[in-house]
Amino acid sequence: xxxxxxxxxxxxxxxxxxxxxxxxxxxxxxxxxxxxxxxxxxxxxxxxxxxxxxxxxxxxxxxxxxxxxxxxxxxxxxxxxxxxxxxxxxxxxxxxxxxxxxxxxxxxxxxxxxxxxxxxxxxxxxxxxxxxxxxxxxxxxxxxxxxxxxxxxxxxxxxxxxxxxxxx
Amino acid sequence: xxxxxxxxxxxxxxxxxxxxxxxxxxxxxxxxxxxxxxxxxxxxxxxxxxxxxxxxxxxxxxxxxxxxxxxxxxxxxxxxxxxxxxxxxxxxxxxxxxxxxxxxxxxxxxxxxxxxxxxxxxxxxxxxxxxxxxxxxxxxxxxxxxxxxxxxxxxxxxxxxxxxxxxxxxxxxxxxxxxxxxxxxxxxxxxxxxxxxxxxxxxxxxxxxxxxxxxxxxxxxxxxxxxxxxxxxxxxxxxxxxxxxxxxxxxxxxxxxxxxxxxxxxxxxxxxxxxxxxxxxxxxxxxxxxxxxxxxxxxxxxxxxxxxxxxxxxxxxxxxxxxxxxxxxxxxxxxxxxxxxxxxxxxxxxxxxxxxxxxxxxxxxxxxxxxxxxxxxxxxxxxxxxx
Numbered sequence: 001x002x003x004x005x006x007x008x009x010x011x012x013x014x015x016x017x018x019x020x021x022x023x024x025x026x027x028x029x030x031x032x033x034x035x036x037x038x039x040x041x042x043x044x045x046x047x048x049x050x051x052x053x054x055x056x057x058x059x060x061x062x063x064x065x066x067x068x069x070x071x072x073x074x075x076x077x078x079x080x081x082x083x084x085x086x087x088x089x090x091x092x093x094x095x096x097x098x099x100x101x102x103x104x105x106x107x108x109x110x111x112x113x114x115x116x117x118x119x120x121x122x123x124x125x126x127x128x129x130x131x132x133x134x135x136x137x138x139x140x141x142x143x144x145x146x147x148x149x150x151x152x153x154x155x156x157x158x159x160x161x162x163x164x165x166x167x168x
Numbered sequence: 169x170x171x172x173x174x175x176x177x178x179x180x181x182x183x184x185x186x187x188x189x190x191x192x193x194x195x196x197x198x199x200x201x202x203x204x205x206x207x208x209x210x211x212x213x214x215x216x217x218x219x220x221x222x223x224x225x226x227x228x229x230x231x232x233x234x235x236x237x238x239x240x241x242x243x244x245x246x247x248x249x250x251x252x253x254x255x256x257x258x259x260x261x262x263x264x265x266x267x268x269x270x271x272x273x274x275x276x277x278x279x280x281x282x283x284x285x286x287x288x289x290x291x292x293x294x295x296x297x298x299x300x301x302x303x304x305x306x307x308x309x310x311x312x313x314x315x316x317x318x319x320x321x322x323x324x325x326x327x328x329x330x331x332x333x334x335x336x337x338x339x340x341x342x343x344x345x346x347x348x349x350x351x352x353x354x355x356x357x358x359x360x361x362x363x364x365x366x367x368x369x370x371x372x373x374x375x376x377x378x379x380x381x382x383x384x385x386x387x388x389x390x391x392x393x394x395x396x397x398x399x400x401x402x403x404x405x406x407x408x409x410x411x412x413x414x415x416x417x418x419x420x421x422x423x424x425x426x427x428x429x430x431x432x433x434x435x436x437x438x439x440x441x442x443x444x445x446x447x448x449x450x451x452x453x454x455x456x457x458x459x460x461x462x463x464x465x466x467x468x469x470x471x472x473x474x475x476x477x478x479x480x481x482x483x484x485x486x487x488x489x490x491x492x493x494x495x496x497x498x499x500x501x502x503x504x505x506x507x508x509x510x511x512x513x514x515x516x517x518x519x520x521x522x523x524x525x526x527x528x529x530x531x532x533x534x535x536x537x538x539x540x541x542x543x544x545x546x547x548x549x550x551x552x553x554x555x
Contacts, residue, residue: 018540021475028205028474038209 062149071125086110127156192222244307249408252300266454316396320387327377333495334370363525421464
């Protein structure tokens with residue numbers, strides 16, 4: 001016996017490997033016939049057991065008003081609060097004194113999807129989205145400009161559970 | 169004179185291709201059954217129900233880069249997959265797979281070569297497979313591969329003895345080593361699994377060890393040895409080992425069907441082995457043989473995804489301390505029983521003799537199971553801690 005090997009005390013008389021084997025075989029065979037849990041992903045994106053949460057924080061979406069303009073008033077709160085410093089905002093002002101973003105870009109590579117931008121936005125303009133299919137052919141396609149952000153159509157995140165807003 | 173040659177050539181071609189396609193589908197079956205047992209679906213994208221997955225895998229293996237370790241023994245490294253691949257296919261040559269086929273030029277026996285020494289040939293060739301694995305382990309110049317090769321040689325040689333011994337009982341009962349004669353004997357009476365149940369159990373367990381399948385896949389135990397003997401192999405060379413493993417499974421399953429379950433005989437009927445050969449008979453018996461073989465192949469897969477791997481000392485203990493003495497004792501008992509029935513009672517092999525031996529086997533089997541059921545076989549090999 002090797003030195004210092006701790007040996008577990010196991011029952012020898014009552015254990016039956018033969019019966020355990022047969023039991024195991026029966027179990028695996030029964031699993032053969034059970035319903036499968038696999039989701040056929042590209043065709044099937046949610047099942048009755050599983051859907052993406054409405055609180056999912058994915059790539060952003062800029063909401064628009066009735067005229068199709070971005071709701072953003074370029075107040076500068078989102079680049080201010082962004083912990084990853086991924087939002088680039090250059091404010092502009094039109095003849096009537098309305099502020100609007102001249103440049104609004106989000107670097108989705110830097111983004112950590114915390115959702116603070118949505119939380120802080122007074123106009124409910126910028127949102128994180130319930131969306132995850134983001135693949136692109138080049139890296140620079142991951143800096144989303146204003147046009148692209150407003151063109152997104154996926155649902156936006158609720159950030160918190162409406163029935164339990166404090167997370168209790 | 170030319171007809172048997174042409175017929176043989178055609179049979180070789182057909183059997184070779186059937187095995188290759190069968191092996192390919194078997195790899196798919198393995199993956200899908202594994203998936204089903206784990207409540208998944210498995211590969212189902214390439215073609216209907218994933219049927220072209222093996223073709224995709226094969227293509228991938230052809231196109232992959234062949235790597236060769238710098239310090240490997242080049243000649244042996246290349247030779248090893250071949251040495252492992254060829255015997256795996258050769259073995260199938262003597263297994264009859266259907267009733268004889270009548271043609272315009274004469275009756276063709278549905279076996280590539282009905283050797284008079286059929287069974288001995290199988291024992292001889294199947295033991296060659298171990299060389300491929302050992303050479304692969306040695307030539308790779310890799311410690312994991314070497315350990316895998318060493319384990320393979322020890323395991324396969326150990327279980328070959330039990331395997332051979334268990335078939336002595338079959339040869340005693342059949343009085344012949346020609347596989348077509350073994351089948352003919354079973355057609356007279358009952359399949360040999362009834363008069364020789366324990367021999368079948370031993371053969372079944374040893375066949376798992378011989379083909380390096382779980383629970384005895386220690387030569388490639390991926391948790392310990394990465395991939396064992398084929399760690400250093402890539403592309404088609406790796407694929408050859410893979411095909412060899414699965415062809416060995418097919419052969420072992422076909423052997424179990426032939427030796428113990430009546431081969432191509434359709435059970436409980438006599439119309440298929442009496443009278444003139446017809447094409448219908450050939451096709452139906454081929455289906456029967458395929459079904460029997462498939463049942464064993466499925467069992468292989470089923471067991472693989474159920475049982476955990478044995479520890480090395482447990483493997484050796486099972487082989488040398490249980491299966492070998494058991495098979496030797498069994499030969500003695502069966503030889504005495506056959507002598508008694510044949511010489512003293514003067515019976516020929518038929519239903520009566522099969523039933524009598526079956527009764528004897530039932531008693532022995534119950535005793536064996538009662539003994540096995542005590543947890544004495546695979547319990548810890550080390551001393552218990554004294555509390």
